[in-house]
Amino acid sequence: MPNPGSDDNPLRVAIIGSGPAGFYVVERFFREQGLHVEIDMFDELPTPFGLVRGGVAPDHQKIKSVVRVYDRAARQPNFRFYGNVSYGRDIHLDDLKALYHQICFTTGAQTDRSLGIAGEELQGSHAATEFVAWYNGHPDYRDRSFDLSGESAAVIGVGNVAIDVARILCRSHEELAVTDIADYALEALRRSKIRNVYLIGRRGPAQAAFTNPEIKEMGELADADVEILPEEARLDPLSQADVDAHPDKALIRKIEILQSYAGRPPTGKSRRLSIRFLLSPTEIIGDADGRVRAIRLAKNELYADDGALRPRPNGEHETIPADIVFRSVGYLGVPLPGIPFDERRGVIPNDRGRVLTADRKAPVSGLYASGWIKRGPSGVIGTNKPDAAETVERMLEDLRSGAVTDPAHPDVAAAEGLVRQRQPDYVSYEDWLRLDGIETARGKESGRPRVKLTRTADMIAALKAAPDA
Numbered sequence: 116m117p118n119p120g121s122d123d124n125p126l127r128v129a130i131i132g133s134g135p136a137g138f139y140v141v142e143r144f145f146r147e148q149g150l151h152v153e154i155d156m157f158d159e160l161p162t163p164f165g166l167v168r169g170g171v172a173p174d175h176q177k178i179k180s181v182v183r184v185y186d187r188a189a190r191q192p193n194f195r196f197y198g199n200v201s202y203g204r205d206i207h208l209d210d211l212k213a214l215y216h217q218i219c220f221t222t223g224a225q226t227d228r229s230l231g232i233a234g235e236e237l238q239g240s241h242a243a244t245e246f247v248a249w250y251n252g253h254p255d256y257r258d259r260s261f262d263l264s265g266e267s268a269a270v271i272g273v274g275n276v277a278i279d280v281a282r283i284l285c286r287s288h289e290e291l292a293v294t295d296i297a298d299y300a301l302e303a304l305r306r307s308k309i310r311n312v313y314l315i316g317r318r319g320p321a322q323a324a325f326t327n328p329e330i331k332e333m334g335e336l337a338d339a340d341v342e343i344l345p346e347e348a349r350l351d352p353l354s355q356a357d358v359d360a361h362p363d364k365a366l367i368r369k370i371e372i373l374q375s376y377a378g379r380p381p382t383g384k385s386r387r388l389s390i391r392f393l394l395s396p397t398e399i400i401g402d403a404d405g406r407v408r409a410i411r412l413a414k415n416e417l418y419a420d421d422g423a424l425r426p427r428p429n430g431e432h433e434t435i436p437a438d439i440v441f442r443s444v445g446y447l448g449v450p451l452p453g454i455p456f457d458e459r460r461g462v463i464p465n466d467r468g469r470v471l472t473a474d475r476k477a478p479v480s481g482l483y484a485s486g487w488i489k490r491g492p493s494g495v496i497g498t499n500k501p502d503a504a505e506t507v508e509r510m511l512e513d514l515r516s517g518a519v520t521d522p523a524h525p526d527v528a529a530a531e532g533l534v535r536q537r538q539p540d541y542v543s544y545e546d547w548l549r550l551d552g553i554e555t556a557r558g559k560e561s562g563r564p565r566v567k568l569t570r571t572a573d574m575i576a577a578l579k580a581a582p583d584a
């Protein structure tokens with residue numbers, strides 16, 4: 116056979132996962148001059164774009180415009196999307212090896228880290244990631260229920276996901292009604308009785324993981340006042356010394372924003388967001404019926420350890436009322452059948468994108484990773500672009516060095532035939548464009564960007580009902 120990558124033997128690449136990480140791999144491949152590449156992208160969901168659809172907050176529509184870049188790549192003739200096709204259920208590693216020269220996993224981080232404290236299993240204690248997936252209409256989470264009938268909610272963690280959750284809980288119905296939040300979530304939040312939202316960080320303002328635009332936005336909500344205790348907004352001596360020694364403009368601005376909230380008088384808005392620092396949850400406390408009622412916290416002080424400032428209890432405690440608790444302490448990758456996995460870090464072991472054996476001693480031929488399943492759940496959407504470039508560089512290096520072997524069935528039709536046989540209701544990119552049209556048309560009627568279809572069966576039925584829409 117001619118060399119893979121030529122017109123007579125195009126390089127065939129499978130990508131598992133259609134979020135930003137996967138699409139930046141596609142985009143990078145399509146920019147490679149003189150390479151004939153055919154890319155098939157698989158996703159267990161019928162819809163593409165991963166966290167842009169299922170993670171980015173509905174009131175952050177601008178961020179979602181990044182899908183234009185992915186859409187441009189997806190419309191290329193040498194790209195195919197196979198949605199509603201699950202790796203490990205419908206299609207397996209051996210199938211892919213028989214069809215593709217290279218396989219790249221871009222499955223992200225699909226679960227959450229737990230706190231490991233008593234009471235985490237109580238009714239009303241949830242992973243923030245599940246709440247996010249629920250309000251964004253993810254088919255696997257749309258039937259979860261979140262009891263918002265109490266007065267107080269506690270969000271543990273001070274990253275951007277925690278901010279998203281706290282902000283959605285604080286938004287007024289009018290603010291949410293113009294977004295693409297799932298219909299059932301819009302209705303549940305309209306009836307929400309939550310008035311006090313606590314955002315709880317275990318370290319101080321200088322270590323908060325959220326970014327500046329996100330924390331600034333919290334001070335501009337239509338119907339929620341924001342507050343910080345002045346003593347918690349002040350930097351402890353170690354943090355102050357750290358900031359003085361390494362003045363960072365963005366960090367100084369973040370501290371200024373936070374300090375501007377300290378002592379802000381309430382303006383009579385109906386909800387209140389309290390940002391708390393230097394508190395670690397030690398127990399979620401329930402009532403006799405096993406429902407969350409409060410959260411017990413240990414007060415912390417910071418100490419220097421190996422170049423970082425870490426929290427340790429100072430012996431004092433505090434209990435905050437909470438009728439619902441969201442743990443927002445980071446996402447976690449999940450293992451994929453047949454692929455090595457680093458349980459501790461929640462990633463596929465890899466060297467700059469080349470998958471390694473579990474003992475990290477050798478690369479696994481033909482397998483690659485990019486995005487959160489490669490580096491862990493850090494960074495913003497754009498971080499995945501250089502990350503994908505690094506992985507694709509390795510894939511191209513292996514192609515050039517002759518480390519790529521031809522699969523048994525290196526053709527587009529064989530892959531499509533197998534998918535059709537295993538999952539007759541697969542969703543192509545053209546199908547997705549029709550779903551997109553249906554959702555945006557539904558949105559137009561109510562002045563919203565889109566009204567999402569949130570059940571896989573409904574999406575398949577809508578496609579069958581209007582085959583030429």
Ligand code: NAP
Nearest residue numbers: 272273274275276277317318324443444445446492493494
């Ligand atoms: P994150 O940024 O890593 O934040 C995790 C938070 O959990 C940190 O405040 C961390 O505190 C805290 N934490 C960890 N373990 C804890 C424990 N045992 N007890 C108490 N607190 C604990 O993660 P994320 O919020 O899930 O976000 C993931 C990534 O997506 C981030 O890169 C984020 O910027 C990005 N994202 C961006 C946007 C946006 O751009 N608008 C929106 C959503 C997500 P320590 O620092 O003390 O460990």
